[in-house]
Amino acid sequence: MRVALFATCVNDALHPSTAIATVRLLERLGVEVDFPTAQSCCGQPQFNTGYRRACEPLLRRTARAFAGYDHVVTPSGSCVAMVRDNYPRIGARAAAEGRGTALADLAGELAPRVYELTEFLTDVLGVEDVGAYFPHPVTYHPSCHGLRVLGLGERPLRLLRAVKGLELVELPGAEECCGFGGTFAVKNPAVSAAMAEDKIRSALATGARVLCGADNSCLLHLDGTLRRRGDALRPLHLAEILASTESDPWTPGPEREDLG
Structure with missing residues (x-):
């Protein structure tokens, strides 16, 4: 099983300890995690502000960065929602405007492989007790x-x-x-x-x-x-x-x- 970490730009810039913790946790559970260095912002800020066409290069970049992985895991529900819910919309709009199906194809291939961390733990790995200790x-x-x-x-x-x-x-x-x-x-x-x-x-x-x-x-x-x-x-x-x-x-x- 090839698994990639999608760190997200917020974690990379402001909360690197969360991305590190995600890798530590997954490796403790026996998952080998890769970090594709070509990843960048998913385009959510642009999409939510109305700059939909500006998201298209980021869709292409994200899809290419995570090509070939069985699962892409990220500790960010909002970024997963962007990829799974909004990438297909971006692709569908491009196709409707007569610009071909390339974006829709990339979005459709990537979206089902992207998981929020708790989804991956419970739905893919089938675990709830991850051996954690936090006395607070x-x-x-x-x-x-x-x-x-x-x-x-x-x-x-x-x-x-x-x-x-x-x-x-x-x-x-x-x-x-x-x-x-x-x-x-x-x-x-x-x-x-x-x-x-x-x-x-x-x-x-x-x-x-x-x-x-x-x-x-x-x-x-x-x-x-x-x-x-x-x-x-x-x-x-x-x-x-x-x-x-x-x-x-x-x-x-x-x-x-x-x-x-």
């Missing part, structure tokens, strides 16, 4: 793309419940958007900030030490709110929790602060 109270925020587009459902929660030492605390209003929404946060900053405040208040009410998520873009947004407030709650990607074991415990990367 945690609450989980389901990001919109994973929740509404991919339908991840209980997958992340089943994985968290199997982590030794972890106390999973239900997040009130979990299905409400955190307010990030990519360029929505830039175009509508006041509304975005108010939504983040609502989400943070709900998370703080749980008494958890860690606010877990499966998309670092949303966690980055929420972390900004937490830092401005001076709250002790720490956002942390699910991959970093699942990669932590008793013999190899989680330690903060350069972009993290300790839980202590």
Whole structure:
């Protein structure tokens, strides 16, 4: 089984520890992971802002970078949604405009092979207990793309419940958007900030030490709110929790602060 890591540009630039944790976790489970260096942005910011034609070169680049792999795994539901839901739309539009089926063919070949991390663990590897150890109270925020587009459902929660030492605390209003929404946060900053405040208040009410998520873009947004407030709650990607074991415990990367 040939597996490639799609790190995503947010993780590469701001949260490299999440990509590293994903590789550590998969290798611990016996998966050999490659990292195609030709990968770049999937084009989601351009697509969501309305620059659909500008996404086409990125679709081609992504499809070529991951050609030949059985599975492409990424710790980002929003990027998976871009590839699986929007790449076929880009290809279909190009074909409808009389520009041939090349983009549609690339999208159709790539999309079924791309998995969000929790999907890959539960649906492909068939595991829920990954041997993790994380002795902290945690609450989980389901990001919109994973929740509404991919339908991840209980997958992340089943994985968290199997982590030794972890106390999973239900997040009130979990299905409400955190307010990030990519360029929505830039175009509508006041509304975005108010939504983040609502989400943070709900998370703080749980008494958890860690606010877990499966998309670092949303966690980055929420972390900004937490830092401005001076709250002790720490956002942390699910991959970093699942990669932590008793013999190899989680330690903060350069972009993290300790839980202590």
